[in-house]
Amino acid sequence: MRVTVNDGCQGCGVCEATAPEVFEIQDDGSVKVLVQVVPLELEQAVRNAAHECPTEAIEISE
Numbered sequence: 001m002r003v004t005v006n007d008g009c010q011g012c013g014v015c016e017a018t019a020p021e022v023f024e025i026q027d028d029g030s031v032k033v034l035v036q037v038v039p040l041e042l043e044q045a046v047r048n049a050a051h052e053c054p055t056e057a058i059e060i061s062e
């Protein structure tokens with residue numbers, strides 16, 4: 001699984017709270033994706049973050 005964050009992100013922090021190993025809020029309010037390919041054990045957390053993101057800014061590709 002690969003994951004990216006698009007321009008719809010509003011920096012709310014839900015993704016970082018859900019999967020801190022994958023998402024990191026930057027000082028400017030943007031989100032940095034910390035991994036190129038999501039490890040299997042973190043895939044569910046990333047799916048949860050994508051589901052909970054209020055602006056649907058998290059894009060997953062398998």
Ligand code: SF4
Pocket residue numbers: 005008009010011012013014015016023031049052053054055056057058
């Ligand atoms: S949950 Fe969505 S809107 Fe909130 S910081 Fe993460 S990507 Fe951005």
